[in-house]
Amino acid sequence: MTIEEFEKFTPDHIVCECFDVTLESLLDAIKAGYNTLDTLMDETDAGTACELCQSRETDEDEDRELHLEEILEYAKVKGF
Numbered sequence: 325m326t327i328e329e330f331e332k333f334t335p336d337h338i339v340c341e342c343f344d345v346t347l348e349s350l351l352d353a354i355k356a357g358y359n360t361l362d363t364l365m366d367e368t369d370a371g372t373a374c375e376l377c378q379s380r381e382t383d384e385d386e387d388r389e390l391h392l393e394e395i396l397e398y399a400k401v402k403g404f
């Protein structure tokens with residue numbers, strides 16, 4: 325996913341449907357230091373149920389548009 329594609333998602337986009345976790349709350353958690361997949365999942369609960377929102381690999385049928393790993397990658401590129 326390119327930076328431009330990523331930035332089309334709005335802050336209120338629900339990334340994790342199991343727990344209604346938004347993109348904004350995930351970015352806030354990453355900025356607060358929960359910047360690995362495990363710590364981000366522990367802090368927000370995102371990714372801890374069906375796991376589809378974790379990564380493209382755990383979401384083979386592409387049921388989710390955006391995944392935790394892509395958000396972590398974006399944050400790394402942006403220097404969060």
Ligand code: FES
Pocket residue numbers: 339340341342343370371372373374375376377378
């Ligand atoms: S959509 Fe995130 S754990 Fe199910």
